[in-house]
Amino acid sequence: MMRTRPLKVALLGCGVVGSEVARIMTTHADDLAARIGAPVELAGVAVRRPDKVREGIDPALITTDATALVKRGDLDIVVEVIGGIEPARTLITTAFEHGASVVSANKALLAQDGAALHAAAEEHGKDLYYEAAVAGAIPLxxxxxxxxxxxxxxxxxxxxxxxxxxxxxxxxxxxxxxxxxxxxxxxxxxxxxxxxxxxxxxxxxxxxxxxxxxxxxxxxxxxxxxxxxxxxxxxxxxxxxxxxxxxxxxxxxxxxxxxxxxxxxxxxxxxxxxxxxxxxxxxxxxxxxxxxxxxxxxxxxxxGAGGSPTASAVLGDLVAVGRNRLGGTTGPGESAYAALPVSPMGEVVTRYHISLDVADKPGVLAQVATVFAEHGVSIDTVRQQGKDGEASLVVVTHRASDAALGGTVEALRKLDTVRGVASIMRVEGE
Structure with a gap:
């Protein structure tokens, strides 16, 4: 059965993504209501430039006071698409404190303070969803x-x-x-x-x-x-x-x-x-x-980006959070039970493609190969081209640690016969 009281949604930001979210909420209102189990009402839109014309949005909903909007106390869901760290972080935590769940597309904030935001959501029994933060419309x-x-x-x-x-x-x-x-x-x-x-x-x-x-x-x-x-x-x-x-x-x-x-x-x-x-x-x-x-x-x-694709992901989260709201429950929160250490880059093991500018004379290849061997980096293939005393040497390695490769390159740069390291590229996906 359809609940008659609508779910009230506040929108923080009304740029490329936010305006598409508002448009879809209006044009697909009946479908969204059927999927959630209750109508969805746009209750307010916080913006920086209130005088800008926003087609399809009631001007009475526009405000520059985002803090007052999220503190209203009658909101069910706050959609944050303003980006950046502040004021987004404070607005999201304030929304939790005043009874709203949050849908966000803010990758920078989630990457920096995701744990704290999840903790705030859990403390207040609210949802934090962010499908739109990574890869736009792609369900990931x-x-x-x-x-x-x-x-x-x-x-x-x-x-x-x-x-x-x-x-x-x-x-x-x-x-x-x-x-x-x-x-x-x-x-x-x-x-x-x-x-x-x-x-x-x-x-x-x-x-x-x-x-x-x-x-x-x-x-x-x-x-x-x-x-x-x-x-x-x-x-x-x-x-x-x-x-x-x-x-x-x-x-x-x-x-x-x-x-x-x-x-x-x-x-x-x-x-x-x-x-x-x-x-x-x-x-x-x-x-x-x-x-x-x-x-x-x-x-x-x-x-992976753009107004409509990103808005699609936001609305998908909106439906999920709305259903949870009606059911008096919350969806998955942070899962960090494994607590595995994050290793430094030096411990990463992969293959490498190294291009060197070298002197075109006998013995150079042997010197270069010796440096690789001394640092425990095994060579897979070597390609050499030379002309007028100058040469390029392209070395592709077997799998080695990034630290070992870094030591190798540092030693190569000290050889008199190596004029320069033109490029270093990792080789992945094999």
Missing amino acids: IRPLRESLAGDKVNRVLGIVNGTTNFILDKMDSTGAGYQEALDEATALGYAEADPTADVEGFDAAAKAAILAGIAFHTRVRLDDVHREGMTEVTAADFASAKEMGCTIKLLAICERAEDGRSVTARVHPAMIPLSHPLASVRGAYNAVFVESDASGQLMFYGP
Whole structure:
């Protein structure tokens, strides 16, 4: 039976995502009511610019006082899509204190203070849902914390930022340089005027922290995630990748150690074989590859950003939280019982592609090989090209720790015959 009293929803933020949430709440009102079991009423919208025209939203609902809105005491659900750390953090905790559950898309806040927010939600008996914080419309968080709750996840490997994937895909398919590809992404609206959060990996690192925490039942903060940007990736790197039958992607990688006693989380560019499903993810799309004991390999694919896709994830959470509200219960909270340590990057083991500029003379290869051997890094293949006293040497290693590779590179830079280390790229997905 349909409950006649509506669920009251407050919206914090009414930008690209927030305006889509409001629009869908209005246009799909009957369907949402049928799915939840009660009508949904937009009770207030907090914004910074109240004079801006917002089509389809009653101006009487607009306020600049977000604190007063979440303190009303009659709200059932607060939807937070303003982003950032503050005032979002204070507004969410205030919403819990005044009786509302929260749906958020705030990856930065959840990566930094997810544990505290979950604790506040539990203290007040409220829900905290955040499907939209990672990979837009792609159902990912709920499958990890519910559908795979009985399984053991060992690895999460994904493309979780559409801007960077668009740029790298353009470099791969057209031979464009980084700046040229970035300029096109900006012109098409895929990249912000300041793309730092995307291209330097901050956005992906926040998502990696959230995914690792859920997948491994362990608290993983943003500071635990090793991060490297993609601004140094060159057309020459793509040429080398193609010679190996690979392409280059900015990956978020969350792994359980082979002995199961620790986890790692990292974001960086990497070569992956063209045969890997992630290699075919084009344009601004996202995809996440999950490996677990019982389920084996699963892949989640779709649009990872944008107003409508992200709003879709928000509304999915809204339905789930609304149902919980009517049933007098709450959904899954934080699961951090495993409390596994997060290992430093130096303990990560993978393969490497190293490009060196060296002197073109006898004995150089032997010197380089000796350095690798002294640091316990086994060489898989070597490719050398030389001309007019200059040469390039490309070394692909077997699996080795990041610490061992770092020591190797440091020693290589001290050789008189090595003019420079042109690039270092990890090789994943094999």
